[in-house]
Amino acid sequence: MNPKKMYPVYLVIPAFLIYAVFFIIPNVSGLALAFTDWNIYFFDDIHFNGLDNFIKLFHEEVFWIALKNTFLFAVATVLGKNLLGFLMALLVAKTSKFNIYLRTVMFLPVTISTIVVSIIFVSIYNPDMGIVNQFLRSVGLGGLARQWLVDPKVALWAVAAMEIWQWSGFNMVVFVAGMQSIPDDFFEAARIDGAGRWQTLKCITVPLMVQSFAVTFVFSIISGFKVFAQIYGTTNGGPADATQVMGTFLFKSFSEGKLGYSAAVGVIFMFLILAFSLIFLIILRKKEVEY
Amino acid sequence: MKRKKAGRLFVNGILFLLSIVYVIPIWMVLVNSLKKPAEANLMGISLPSDGVIRLGNYLDVIEKGGIARAFMNGLLEASLSVLIIIVTASACAFYIARVKSKTSNGLFYMFIMGLVVPVAFIPTYLVLNVLHLLNTYTGIILIFTTYGLPMAVFLYTGFIKTVPRELDEAAFIDGCGPVRLFYQIIFPLLKPVTMTIFILSFIGAWNDVMIPMFFSNSGKWALPLTVYNFYGGYVKSWNYIFADIIITISPLLLVYVFAQKYVIAGMTAGAVKG
Numbered sequence A: 001m002n003p004k005k006m007y008p009v010y011l012v013i014p015a016f017l018i019y020a021v022f023f024i025i026p027n028v029s030g031l032a033l034a035f036t037d038w039n040i041y042f043f044d045d046i047h048f049n050g051l052d053n054f055i056k057l058f059h060e061e062v063f064w065i066a067l068k069n070t071f072l073f074a075v076a077t078v079l080g081k082n083l084l085g086f087l088m089a090l091l092v093a094k095t096s097k098f099n100i101y102l103r104t105v106m107f108l109p110v111t112i113s114t115i116v117v118s119i120i121f122v123s124i125y126n127p128d129m130g131i132v133n134q135f136l137r138s139v140g141l142g143g144l145a146r147q148w149l150v151d152p153k154v155a156l157w158a159v160a161a162m163e164i165w166q167w168s169g170f171n172m173v174v175f176v177a178g179m180q181s182i183p184d185d186f187f188e189a190a191r192i193d194g195a196g197r198w199q200t201l202k203c204i205t206v207p208l209m210v211q212s213f214a215v216t217f218v219f220s221i222i223s224g225f226k227v228f229a230q231i232y233g234t235t236n237g238g239p240a241d242a243t244q245v246m247g248t249f250l251f252k253s254f255s256e257g258k259l260g261y262s263a264a265v266g267v268i269f270m271f272l273i274l275a276f277s278l279i280f281l282i283i284l285r286k287k288e289v290e291y
Numbered sequence B: 001m002k003r004k005k006a007g008r009l010f011v012n013g014i015l016f017l018l019s020i021v022y023v024i025p026i027w028m029v030l031v032n033s034l035k036k037p038a039e040a041n042l043m044g045i046s047l048p049s050d051g052v053i054r055l056g057n058y059l060d061v062i063e064k065g066g067i068a069r070a071f072m073n074g075l076l077e078a079s080l081s082v083l084i085i086i087v088t089a090s091a092c093a094f095y096i097a098r099v100k101s102k103t104s105n106g107l108f109y110m111f112i113m114g115l116v117v118p119v120a121f122i123p124t125y126l127v128l129n130v131l132h133l134l135n136t137y138t139g140i141i142l143i144f145t146t147y148g149l150p151m152a153v154f155l156y157t158g159f160i161k162t163v164p165r166e167l168d169e170a171a172f173i174d175g176c177g178p179v180r181l182f183y184q185i186i187f188p189l190l191k192p193v194t195m196t197i198f199i200l201s202f203i204g205a206w207n208d209v210m211i212p213m214f215f216s217n218s219g220k221w222a223l224p225l226t227v228y229n230f231y232g233g234y235v236k237s238w239n240y241i242f243a244d245i246i247i248t249i250s251p252l253l254l255v256y257v258f259a260q261k262y263v264i265a266g267m268t269a270g271a272v273k274g
Helices: A013-033 A052-059 A061-092 A097-111 A114-124 A131-138 A155-180 A184-192 A197-208 A210-225 A229-234 A246-255 A259-287 B002-032 B056-064 B067-098 B102-116 B121-130 B137-160 B165-173 B178-207 B210-215 B238-258 B260-268
Strands: none
Touching: A013 A259, A013 B067, A013 B102, A013 B121, A013 B137, A052 A259, A061 A097, A061 A155, A061 A210, A061 A246, A061 A259, A061 B002, A097 A155, A097 B002, A097 B238, A097 B260, A114 A155, A114 A229, A114 B002, A114 B238, A131 B002, A155 A210, A155 A229, A155 B002, A155 B260, A184 A197, A197 A210, A210 A259, A229 A246, A246 A259, A246 B121, A259 B102, A259 B121, B002 B238, B056 B067, B056 B238, B067 B102, B067 B137, B067 B178, B067 B238, B102 B137, B121 B137, B121 B210, B137 B178, B137 B210, B165 B178, B178 B238, B178 B260, B238 B260
């Protein structure tokens, strides 16, 4: 049997070709474009300009705001989605009609396009009529009512809350699957040994779910850093660039025609996401438990 | 025992309230999509105060918002990219799963990179420009395909490893060529994971707004961006915005309600240990 004849390389070629042309070439050439003065007005006239883009970038205040906001948004949503998702998973893991209803409802926002969720939340966060402030006023907490998407102090957090609303159900489902894959004997044994609920959770459930945590954390780190439509659809980086993130900052310089410059933003963006997901994966690899 | 029961009841109460937090935004959109403009702009959660259900809002939105075209755009872009993903990624994964070599390993990791690295918009724009694919359906479909491939290759490779090699050998001895061997004998066995990839890639492409926004003009945009036909101006008619939102989200919501098991499995496939 000749494996070269049975599994010829040409099986790979269609997928590889598409991927090479539209992923590998752009990403590699992105590195080169980041060192050019390419822009939309002199489209066919590209010159290398060394580190100019990066120097300009590091001197632009909005870039640092965007970097900080991206980071804050990622941290807040990673924690929010996973904590809430895990808590909900603990409460709805047992199969019952009520729990299945809960799981269905909590997963539902995942199927909605982010841009649509953003516009729904523009109305929900409306300072006068939106249901958030209406609710707060009706229960006598009117003092907590805010101009959610206008006040620079809360706008970013309001958008993070929206993202958590949309995706916590996803993490919940992953956690439920993780919990259900733990053999029942383990819990049985813990119960016989007299372990309380908290101990069981700490010593059995959590350590055996490292795999699930690894995946949900990496997923949410990646999507947290890639935040774009959430901000674009709600505050569009405003008020006065207070909620600008890397994605919207990149789009802004792209729409202004500064192509080389935004390629530089793209390169920094890519390394940032790569670095964080790799670091995280390495940390978790060490904690993995085999069973 | 009584205390335990009361505790459970309390927890269920809290959970029920939490579930309302998930439903109420959609309810709010639905009721306001049926109201007259002045009342819809109040964004309340009650039914229309005059008791009139204004389905006319939907007819207006469908007419003014270019809904039919956007729906067809989305269907075309999502289904063709999914088709290309399934046909090419499965064959590619078959090679990666069966051949043990540096090339095969390298290919696998190259595709995995695509799961993490964000879309490099500017250079991709340049590549599309050079190939005269900017602002074309072909361009959008190929970019959707590109960003769907990594997950598909990943899931197919894992699944194909569980299909016994003896099948390939038996078919090969019977004189089956590699292409026929794969698509006629092996591919039908991959149905569950194909279903998963279909759902995952279709929803991804259907809901994406960035790729069409960067690489084409509004004529090729799908449903999620039609909301901007009503949202952009200074005077907002929320009844139209909300009706547009309901139209945009209902195809997937219906699929979700009727095929929940598959949708959840599809969306979480990469995250749940198989």
